[in-house]
Amino acid sequence: MVSVQGATVTYAATPALKDVSIDVAKGEFLTLLGPSGSGKTTLLNAIAGIVPLTQGLILIDGTDVTHVPLNLRGLGMVFQNYALMPHLTVFENVAFPLRVRGLPSATIRQKVSKALDLVRLTGLDQRRPRQLSGGQQQRVSLARAIVYEPKVILMDEPLGALDKQLREEMQVEIRHLHVVLGTTIIYVTHDQEEALSMSTNIALVSEGVIHESGAPHDIYFKPRSRFAASFVGTSNLLSGTYEKSEGKWATVSVNGNARIRGVAHDKLSPGDPVSIMFRPEAVEITQGTPLSQDLNVIDGDVFDHFLQGATWKTIVAVGDADRVIVQRLAQSTSQVPRNTKVRLAWHPDNTHLLTR
Amino acid sequence: MSETISWPLKITACLVLFFLVVPSFVVVPMSFSDSREMMFPPRGFSLMLYREYFAGPEWIAATLESTVVAAGAMILSVVAGVPAAYAIVRSRFPGIHLVRAMVMMPMLVPTVVSALGLYLYFARVGISGTTSAIILGHAIHNLPFVVLVVIAGMRQMNVNIEIAAQVLGASRMRTFFSVVLPPLMPSIVAAALFSFLLSFDEVVIAWFLTSPRALTLPIKMYSSIQWEVSPVLAAISTLLTLLSLVVCVVSLLLRKGEIST
Numbered sequence: 098m099v100s101v102q103g104a105t106v107t108y109a110a111t112p113a114l115k116d117v118s119i120d121v122a123k124g125e126f127l128t129l130l131g132p133s134g135s136g137k138t139t140l141l142n143a144i145a146g147i148v149p150l151t152q153g154l155i156l157i158d159g160t161d162v163t164h165v166p167l168n169l170r171g172l173g174m175v176f177q178n179y180a181l182m183p184h185l186t187v188f189e190n191v192a193f194p195l196r197v198r199g200l201p202s203a204t205i206r207q208k209v210s211k212a213l214d215l216v217r218l219t220g221l222d223q224r225r226p227r228q229l230s231g232g233q234q235q236r237v238s239l240a241r242a243i244v245y246e247p248k249v250i251l252m253d254e255p256l257g258a259l260d261k262q263l264r265e266e267m268q269v270e271i272r273h274l275h276v277v278l279g280t281t282i283i284y285v286t287h288d289q290e291e292a293l294s295m296s297t298n299i300a301l302v303s304e305g306v307i308h309e310s311g312a313p314h315d316i317y318f319k320p321r322s323r324f325a326a327s328f329v330g331t332s333n334l335l336s337g338t339y340e341k342s343e344g345k346w347a348t349v350s351v352n353g354n355a356r357i358r359g360v361a362h363d364k365l366s367p368g369d370p371v372s373i374m375f376r377p378e379a380v381e382i383t384q385g386t387p388l389s390q391d392l393n394v395i396d397g398d399v400f401d402h403f404l405q406g407a408t409w410k411t412i413v414a415v416g417d418a419d420r421v422i423v424q425r426l427a428q429s430t431s432q433v434p435r436n437t438k439v440r441l442a443w444h445p446d447n448t449h450l451l452t453r
Numbered sequence: 454m455s456e457t458i459s460w461p462l463k464i465t466a467c468l469v470l471f472f473l474v475v476p477s478f479v480v481v482p483m484s485f486s487d488s489r490e491m492m493f494p495p496r497g498f499s500l501m502l503y504r505e506y507f508a509g510p511e512w513i514a515a516t517l518e519s520t521v522v523a524a525g526a527m528i529l530s531v532v533a534g535v536p537a538a539y540a541i542v543r544s545r546f547p548g549i550h551l552v553r554a555m556v557m558m559p560m561l562v563p564t565v566v567s568a569l570g571l572y573l574y575f576a577r578v579g580i581s582g583t584t585s586a587i588i589l590g591h592a593i594h595n596l597p598f599v600v601l602v603v604i605a606g607m608r609q610m611n612v613n614i615e616i617a618a619q620v621l622g623a624s625r626m627r628t629f630f631s632v633v634l635p636p637l638m639p640s641i642v643a644a645a646l647f648s649f650l651l652s653f654d655e656v657v658i659a660w661f662l663t664s665p666r667a668l669t670l671p672i673k674m675y676s677s678i679q680w681e682v683s684p685v686l687a688a689i690s691t692l693l694t695l696l697s698l699v700v701c702v703v704s705l706l707l708r709k710g711e712i713s714t
Contacts, residue, residue: 145620146620147616147620166619167616167619167620168619168620168621168622168623168624168625169622170620171622172620173620173621174617174620174621176613176616176617178611178613180611180613180614180616180617181614182614182618182632182635182636183614183636184635184636193618193621193623193631194621194622197621197622197623197624197627198622241621242621245621245622251620
């Protein structure tokens with residue numbers, strides 16, 4: 098549906114986007130996830146036609162739109178600060194894209210009320226934007242983006258200005274709209290939880306390039322880079338040296354003596370420096386010997402232990418400088434006081450070797 | 454806020470205000486005098502001077518001339534100034550600072566100098582002494598004020614709204630007319646009123662460009678004071694002050710409306 102090929106955007110000699118290529122399939126919900134200043138918004142604006150490409154191509158539905166002005170690309174867009182016209186009523190705001198397309202007013206009335214129903218704003222059509230709450234304004238903005246049934250809707254941190262509770266509510270709503278309408282959505286956010294819970298696909302953007310892309314599940318459980326591992330969710334990263342591969346697992350020596358097994362994704366030769374990555378919720382704290390010989394085991398001292406909502410978070414000092422974070426459901430774990438000697442155990446399948 | 458201002462400061466402020474305003478208001482009681490001489494305080498009360506003004510065909514002619522000139526200058530300066538302000542705030546091409554400087558120039562050049570320049574130029578073009586010449590002169594003179602007021606209004610507008618309008622399918626023209634102009638209307642009306650007022654009592658440029666065929670009210674007043682100090686001037690001045698006051702109040706109300714939206 099949308100294809101970006103070798104897109105480069107240079108602002109005053111500094112590249113904001115470096116040779117980025119990505120394909121977005123029809124009906125996909127792609128999230129461009131990255132820290133601020135990573136280039137994710139620039140990429141979205143380039144697709145919208147707000148920012149011109151210095152180099153590269155943008156295709157929408159197979160047509161090259163690289164030089165098509167933004168008003169003729171036929172996209173829908175939702176902005177972080179809603180960007181509603183303050184002098185128009187809710188009805189007229191939503192009707193705006195239909196009016197510029199010269200539709201008859203009976204059709205406009207019908208389409209606008211359908212869009213307002215979809216975003217659950219029925220009955221507020223004569224209000225002005227400033228009479229609405231932030232969440233309601235963003236719903237108007239959503240209705241305005243879907244009302245003319247564009248093939249692709251772009252969303253630039255649409256929930257960034259809302260408080261946490263409202264944000265979670267709107268996430269559900271946007272997911273619902275995506276399912277109901279089947280539209281292709283390209284969504285920009287710096288919030289990894291939002292990206293994980295909403296998207297069918299995530300592209301990790303950093304320093305003007307796409308680092309890694311894939312389904313949320315894969316990005317979370319099988320990251321291929323340190324950046325992905327540390328930016329999405331909390332990760333334990335320990336550096337070590339690759340030794341050998343046996344069966345489906347590779348062995349890495351960590352801190353000189355401990356042997357950790359995990360899944361390698363790249364070709365490695367003995368002696369290569371690697372990082373091993375495993376999630377805090379994959380680790381179990383034992384004070385005796387592990388149950389299975391297959392498990393990875395490492396010993397350490399409890400550095401800190403505290404309740405974080407539904408989970409206990411335990412930070413364990415391992416070796417000289419490394420810390421391992423363990424997260425277990427609060428109900429299933431007993432308390433571990435500080436400075437207790439503990440043994441950490443986790444499965445090699447949940448361990449990944451990262452080289453970049 | 455008034456709690457934080459000390460009494461000496463309040464008194465000083467009132468004195469300054471008094472000093473600035475009183476000279477203008479001295480003419481108000483004088484305009485209701487029943488004497489043929491200008492004197493303060495006035496003796497008696499009558500509307501004689503107002504009757505004289507409204508009954509004098511040359512006064513009415515000059516007032517009409519000033520109205521035509523001010524309206525013309527207002528329309529021209531707004532039609533040129535609003536798009537100029539939009540361009541100055543929104544466009545990013547490298548020469549925009551130069552354009553901005555050019556537009557602001559009439560405010561920086563001494564009025565006498567630009568008046569002389571306009572006089573020489575219009576004489577060459579062959580339109581000096583006509584109403585159109587004064588309209589053009591005033592439009593140029595008022596342009597920077599209009600641009601400044603509209604820029605101030607533009608700064609409060611979110612550029613994303615214009616971008617959104619375009620992404621949603623509106624052309625640049627459509628965006629300008631249906632997204633930029635409507636919320637800018639209070640600023641534009643305020644700018645237009647100021648332009649009208651500036652032109653209505655402008656003396657220097659009008660003095661250079663005027664002729665017996667096109668005599669504006671301030672020029673007529675000024676020339677009449679040279680021959681005889683006519684007390685009618687007090688009545689006219691009062692009316693002019695009233696006009697300024699109305700314009701100020703209207704534009705203040707517009708600003709207030711703009712801020713609350």
